[in-house]
Amino acid sequence: MFYREAGQFKSTYQSDQAIFPIAQDRWFIALVLVVAYVGIPLIANEYWYQAVLIPFYVLALAAIGLNILTGYAGQVSLGTGAFMAVGAYATYKLSTAFPELNIVIVFIMSGFFTAAVGMIFGVPSLRIKGFYLAVATLAAQFFVLWVFNKVGWFYNFSPSGTITAPPREVFGVLVTGPRAEPIARYYVVLTFLVVFALAAKNMARGHIGRAWMAIRDMDIAAEIIGIRPLHTKILAFAISSFYCGVAGALYIFCWLGSAETEAFDILNISFPVLFMIIIGGLGSVLGSILGAGFITLLPIFLTNAPPMIGIHMGTELQKHIEEIIFGVMIIYFLIVEPAGFNRLWQIAKEKLRMWPFPY
Amino acid sequence: MEVLNTFLIAPFLDMADSPIFLLEVVIGGLMAGVMYSLVALGFVLIYKASGVFNYAQGAMVLFAALTLVGLMERHVPLILAIILTMAVMIGVAYLIERFMLRKLVNQAQIILFMATIGLNFVFEGTGQIAWGSNVKKLDIGIPDNSFEIGGILMSSFDLFAAVTAAILVAVLAVFFQKTAVGRALRAVADDHQAALSVGIPLKTIWVIVWSVAGFVALVAGIMWGGKAGVQFSLVLIALKALPVLILGGFESVPGAIIGGLLIGVFEKVSEVYWGPAFGGAIEGWFAYMAALVFLMFRPQGLFGEKIIERV
Numbered sequence: 001m002f003y004r005e006a007g008q009f010k011s012t013y014q015s016d017q018a019i020f021p022i023a024q025d026r027w028f029i030a031l032v033l034v035v036a037y038v039g040i041p042l043i044a045n046e047y048w049y050q051a052v053l054i055p056f057y058v059l060a061l062a063a064i065g066l067n068i069l070t071g072y073a074g075q076v077s078l079g080t081g082a083f084m085a086v087g088a089y090a091t092y093k094l095s096t097a098f099p100e101l102n103i104v105i106v107f108i109m110s111g112f113f114t115a116a117v118g119m120i121f122g123v124p125s126l127r128i129k130g131f132y133l134a135v136a137t138l139a140a141q142f143f144v145l146w147v148f149n150k151v152g153w154f155y156n157f158s159p160s161g162t163i164t165a166p167p168r169e170v171f172g173v174l175v176t177g178p179r180a181e182p183i184a185r186y187y188v189v190l191t192f193l194v195v196f197a198l199a200a201k202n203m204a205r206g207h208i209g210r211a212w213m214a215i216r217d218m219d220i221a222a223e224i225i226g227i228r229p230l231h232t233k234i235l236a237f238a239i240s241s242f243y244c245g246v247a248g249a250l251y252i253f254c255w256l257g258s259a260e261t262e263a264f265d266i267l268n269i270s271f272p273v274l275f276m277i278i279i280g281g282l283g284s285v286l287g288s289i290l291g292a293g294f295i296t297l298l299p300i301f302l303t304n305a306p307p308m309i310g311i312h313m314g315t316e317l318q319k320h321i322e323e324i325i326f327g328v329m330i331i332y333f334l335i336v337e338p339a340g341f342n343r344l345w346q347i348a349k350e351k352l353r354m355w356p357f358p359y
Numbered sequence: 360m361e362v363l364n365t366f367l368i369a370p371f372l373d374m375a376d377s378p379i380f381l382l383e384v385v386i387g388g389l390m391a392g393v394m395y396s397l398v399a400l401g402f403v404l405i406y407k408a409s410g411v412f413n414y415a416q417g418a419m420v421l422f423a424a425l426t427l428v429g430l431m432e433r434h435v436p437l438i439l440a441i442i443l444t445m446a447v448m449i450g451v452a453y454l455i456e457r458f459m460l461r462k463l464v465n466q467a468q469i470i471l472f473m474a475t476i477g478l479n480f481v482f483e484g485t486g487q488i489a490w491g492s493n494v495k496k497l498d499i500g501i502p503d504n505s506f507e508i509g510g511i512l513m514s515s516f517d518l519f520a521a522v523t524a525a526i527l528v529a530v531l532a533v534f535f536q537k538t539a540v541g542r543a544l545r546a547v548a549d550d551h552q553a554a555l556s557v558g559i560p561l562k563t564i565w566v567i568v569w570s571v572a573g574f575v576a577l578v579a580g581i582m583w584g585g586k587a588g589v590q591f592s593l594v595l596i597a598l599k600a601l602p603v604l605i606l607g608g609f610e611s612v613p614g615a616i617i618g619g620l621l622i623g624v625f626e627k628v629s630e631v632y633w634g635p636a637f638g639g640a641i642e643g644w645f646a647y648m649a650a651l652v653f654l655m656f657r658p659q660g661l662f663g664e665k666i667i668e669r670v
Contacts, residue, residue, distance in 0.1 A: 138602075
């Protein structure tokens with residue numbers, strides 16, 4: 001009753017082909033944007049920005065990137081950490097070499113660098129498939145991080161081996177570096193997420209996205225109907241890496257402030273991001289965002305919940321119990337809804353369409 | 360020119376210089392390879408029988424080793440401790456089947472893979488809560504002496520590990536080829552539905568396979584734990600076993616063995632002869648790169664099943 005297409009007549013091709021053709025969807029998106037841009041800054045404090053919101057958005061961006069590759073194009077990748085590292089180090093090099101350059105342009109440029117690296121590591125995907133490819137992408141993961149660790153040029157030969165975000169401004173407001181206000185960084189990250197999420201949604205429904213899905217469902221059949229596997233797969237790797245690269249740049253510049261290659265470790269990035277897209281739903285932009293929210297919020301919730309209800313225990317013990325609960329939740333969720341949050345969302349929409357009648 | 364020299368010529372000159380040392384490096388690599396094979400074997404067993412890429416194998420190794428050490432610290436004699444640990448691993452296999460695999464039948468492989476990563480967290484957490492998380496010494500009474508055979512330095516512990524691995528593989532081979540359960544396992548590996556239709560109880564088979572993998576994990580845990588102490592980093596040997604797996608092929612027991620030996624030798628030789636040219640610490644990625652290059656020529660690994668694709 002609240003959510004239905006009936007009665008919404010389209011009189012132009014444009015409105016028929018809009019990203020969100022249904023009015024309720026548009027209202028919903030507008031509402032979410034208002035909440036994110038106006039509502040949250042009114043109530044959030046520094047802890048919320050730093051511990052919850054900024055990492056959530058950054059990882060959501062990375063998850064969208066991985067979902068393009070794994071969810072839409074069907075190429076399982078465990079190299080997300082490496083691609084994010086490429087983005088972060090490229091941003092660092094560019095912004096220290098050209099301090100006058102607008103940092104947003106630097107972010108985009110390092111995205112292109114990452115895309116180039118991603119294309120190189122995407123070449124094996126033409127020969128290697130499935131889990132073999134997943135393990136092969138680990139080669140990218142370990143090799144890239146090793147290079148960033150070994151070659152001093154990448155971290156400007158700083159003795160600690162870390163890269164630190166220099167202070168940079170956008171429209172006269174400091175957005176990176178240690179003195180940047182959390183709210184400024186929040187808006188930068190949020191804007192990137194919104195723009196790139198819409199771009200991904202748009203790409204996925206056009207001929208590019210359809211080619212990816214055809215390759216995912218069966219690459220030989222796709223080849224026979226005239227989709228070029230080389231172009232399509234490499235393009236998926238390029239665009240996915242572009243997203244991951246920008247996410248990696250934001251990860252260092254707008255969240256951590258400074259980091260070593262350790263921050264892009266397989267256990268810190270690659271696996272969690274893969275979790276996000278599986279739990280959110282493969283092949284769904286909304287799912288990537290929801291999954292990222294779930295995976296970033298769950299550990300924070302688990303850490304804060306026991307003291308809230310009056311249970312205190314040693315940090316060591318609590319860490320292990322958190323681990324167990326996290327693992328069990330993941331397994332439980334996969335059993336209950338293997339298609340992820342996106343599927344739950346669709347079920348909810350279906351129910352709303354019928355409401356208040358059961359059928 | 361100089362670059363070419365350091366990468367292409369100098370290492371081989373070094374090798375030719377002292378063949379004894381080269382042999383030592385190769386043998387060291389083989390011994391390390393045996394250890395990788397032990398872990399890879401667990402992956403292969405489960406992948407063959409249930410199509411699950413079990414990332415938790417590394418955590419199972421840690422869990423088994425922790426349980427064993429924990430029991431021995433409570434003055435349980437070695438043999439009894441091993442039997443008890445095995446009983447625990449069988450119980451774990453049953454629980455995994457009952458609460459995880461059974462509910463995930465017919466899901467995509469990546470979902471199962473993700474579930475095993477979740478399982479990995481559970482193993483890590485429970486193992487460390489139950490038995491503490493500091494480094495423990497595992498002493499099973501094997502001397503770690505070095506001795507020379509024909510001028511080549513060897514370690515008795517490494518030899519013991521190699522012999523154990525050989526026995527383990529032989530036992531597994533007999534188990535798979537000669538027993539009724541083994542035949543059932545192979546049938547399940549071939550085709551789940553066909554196996555079910557001739558009356559093979561899939562659920563029991565899965566418990567058995569995971570128990571066998573638990574047993575392999577226990578052996579690997581004893582070996583790795585005896586060598587480097589039982590500690591959290593044992594989990595990460597799963598990452599060491601992955602290049603072995605793709606090199607040897609996911610479905611092949613001999614592949615796991617030969618792949619492990621190859622990777623072990625590769626890693627040691629490259630570390631010793633090419634390591635300095637790269638600036639050291641290349642063992643983290645070299646095996647992966649080698650496996651990746653190899654896969655470009657043979658996408659299913661050395662002994663993996665030929666990938667046949669039909670539209």
